[in-house]
Amino acid sequence: MSRRGLFGLVGTGAAGLAVGGLGGVAIAGATGLGASAADGVGSGTVSFTGSHQAGIVTPAQDRLHFASFSLLRGVDRAGLIALLRDWTDAAEQLTRGEEIGAGGAVDGPPLAPPADTGEALGLNAAHLTLTFGFGRTLFATADGHDRFGLAERLPAEFLELPPFAFDLLDEGSTGGDLCVQACADDPQVAVHAIRNLSRIAMGRARIVWSQLGFGRTASTSVSQDTPRNLFGFKDGTANVMAEDQDGLADHIWVPESHPQEWLRGGSYLVARKIAMTIETWDRASLDEQERIVGRTKGEGGPLSGGAEFDAPNFAAVSTAGGPAIATDAHVRLAHPEQNDGARMLRRGYNYVDGSNPLGQLGAGLFFISFQNDPATFVRVQQSLKADSMNEYLRHVGSGLWAIPRGIAPGEYVGQALFG
Numbered sequence: 079m080s081r082r083g084l085f086g087l088v089g090t091g092a093a094g095l096a097v098g099g100l101g102g103v104a105i106a107g108a109t110g111l112g113a114s115a116a117d118g119v120g121s122g123t124v125s126f127t128g129s130h131q132a133g134i135v136t137p138a139q140d141r142l143h144f145a146s147f148s149l150l151r152g153v154d155r156a157g158l159i160a161l162l163r164d165w166t167d168a169a170e171q172l173t174r175g176e177e178i179g180a181g182g183a184v185d186g187p188p189l190a191p192p193a194d195t196g197e198a199l200g201l202n203a204a205h206l207t208l209t210f211g212f213g214r215t216l217f218a219t220a221d222g223h224d225r226f227g228l229a230e231r232l233p234a235e236f237l238e239l240p241p242f243a244f245d246l247l248d249e250g251s252t253g254g255d256l257c258v259q260a261c262a263d264d265p266q267v268a269v270h271a272i273r274n275l276s277r278i279a280m281g282r283a284r285i286v287w288s289q290l291g292f293g294r295t296a297s298t299s300v301s302q303d304t305p306r307n308l309f310g311f312k313d314g315t316a317n318v319m320a321e322d323q324d325g326l327a328d329h330i331w332v333p334e335s336h337p338q339e340w341l342r343g344g345s346y347l348v349a350r351k352i353a354m355t356i357e358t359w360d361r362a363s364l365d366e367q368e369r370i371v372g373r374t375k376g377e378g379g380p381l382s383g384g385a386e387f388d389a390p391n392f393a394a395v396s397t398a399g400g401p402a403i404a405t406d407a408h409v410r411l412a413h414p415e416q417n418d419g420a421r422m423l424r425r426g427y428n429y430v431d432g433s434n435p436l437g438q439l440g441a442g443l444f445f446i447s448f449q450n451d452p453a454t455f456v457r458v459q460q461s462l463k464a465d466s467m468n469e470y471l472r473h474v475g476s477g478l479w480a481i482p483r484g485i486a487p488g489e490y491v492g493q494a495l496f497g
Contacts, residue, residue: 122202122263126173128484129343130331133207134423134448135320137299139261142291142427143268144349144444145276146254146477147283149216155226158216159496161282165210165258166490168278172271175203195277197270204264206271210491211257211347211479214238231495233338235451239348239478243463244471251287251351251475259347259446261425265292287475289351291427291444298425304378304386308354308428308441309470311371312378315386316413318423329421332450332483340494343483348455350445351429351475357438359470370466372407380409392416406466417461420454422447442471452478 124132149158168178177183179193186192217232218224258275262268269290276285295307296314300321304312318325327333332341359367368375378386382394382402392410394402403410414421424447431440449455462468482492 122205123174124203124205124207126170126208126485127487130484131209131344131481132173132484133209133259133261134330134345134425134481135298135326136205136207136261137302137320138294138297138425139205139207139263140292140294141262141265141268142294142444143260143265143272143288144291144446145258145260145272145285145288146213147256147258147276147279148286149225149255149283150281153282155496157282158226159490161279162210162492163490164278165275166485168274169208169210169271169491172274173203173206173208175201175206178274195270195273197273198267201264201267201270204262204267206260206262206267208271208275209259209261209347209481211259211481212492212495213253213255213257213477213479215253216255228495231338231340233336233341233480235453236346236478236480237452239452239476240456242459242473244468245473245476247476248474251289253477254286254479256283257347257349257477257479265290289349289429289444289475291429293428295426295428295443296424298423307426307443308356309359309367309371311367311373311375312386313426313443314424315373315378316421318421325421326423329454330423330448330450340482340492340497341480345448345450345481346452346455347477347479347481348445348447348449348452349475349477349479350473352443352445353440353472353474354442355470355472356441369404370407370470372403372409381407404466406464408462408465408467411461411465412458417458420449420457422449422454422458448481 124136126132171178177194177199180186181193183192183194183196183199214232214236216226217228217236258272260268260271262271272288294305296317297304298317298320300319304315307313318329320326330345332344334342336342362370364375368381372381372390373379374381379388380390380403382391390403390409390413392401392403392415396402410416424445426443426445429442429444433439447455482495485491
């Protein structure tokens with residue numbers, strides 16, 4: 079049963095408002111990125127199938143529910159495959175805006191639990207994308223145990239992230255065998271998706287940690303305005319965009335020459351939960367904030383001069399005689415020019431997890447990046463050791479997952495891994 083079928087007029091109207099003047103879904107379809115709208119710009123749907131998984135170059139939606147799963151003891155290779163098949167079936171329905179399972183939320187046997195939890199009844203698909211990833215522990219545990227006969231399929235570059243300066247990682251928000259990134263323009267649609275995937279996984283896998291996010295902190299299409307993070311600055315100005323086919327091929331998609339066939343056309347997802355000391359930042363002067371970032375707070379232009387998308391001039395000198403962009407400014411240390419050309423596709427979200435007894439917000443950035451080699455992220459993160467912004471940040475959660483290639487019709491997620 080289709081939610082859009084029951085509530086077609088409401089769904090189409092809301093989708094039109096969500097798309098607005100961005101035209102992002104149309105761009106995705108036109109460039110053949112595996113993230114096109116199934117039923118046109120006004121439908122609010124993003125295809126689950128394609129050469130690459132949706133939710134990477136898809137125009138970034140406004141809401142996130144990210145979940146990391148651990149497979150339960152006793153689950154074997156056949157059980158893992160069965161779970162991925164079941165998740166694939168559900169994901170195809172969810173991204174079409176449909177209820178899942180026979181009978182959905184209200185038309186099943188009255189004495190049995192509904193197949194769908196029902197909280198998304200009356201809502202459209204809201205451009206929901208579901209992106210699935212495999213953790214390194216799926217191939218071999220920390221003690222070297224090959225639970226699923228996948229050790230020989232472990233990519234050589236798939237190494238655990240090393241410790242970084244200023245890490246204060248909470249083990250309860252780190253790692254995982256599987257991850258699911260649910261992005262949508264409606265928070266309830268994203269939560270509904272993760273909730274139902276978790277129900278389907280019962281007895282086979284469980285959520286070990288998750289994160290809600292709001293207000294994207296990066297654009298993935300040139301049609302989108304650059305958003306702001308909770309420090310009030312524009313974020314992700316130099317992002318790799320969906321329209322940059324050469325940039326995607328060079329930096330984001332795993333190449334066709336990769337020895338592991340199942341990963342060709344895929345990527346790697348890094349997630350970092352970064353707590354911001356909001357109250358301390360708010361007491362810094364505007365000049366100090368801009369010096370730390372290396373950009374103006376209003377326009378977002380580099381302090382070396384120019385508008386937001388003008389290239390920073392790291393050789394420029396200020397009127398005071400020093401570098402116009404400080405040597406420890408974030409924009410300098412994170413820039414590809416300072417990192418051997420390393421580029422990533424950032425797709426992060428703001429978060430607020432309540433407040434503490436002192437009235438301080440538990441707020442920050444849920445950083446997500448995609449790159450075709452985890453070494454790219456490591457290179458940039460190590461460069462940020464000298465970043466003056468570190469005074470206001472604490473990295474409290476972390477994870478790395480391989481993102482399999484896109485799903486062809488009739489396939490299940492990651493099917494080539496098990497071939």
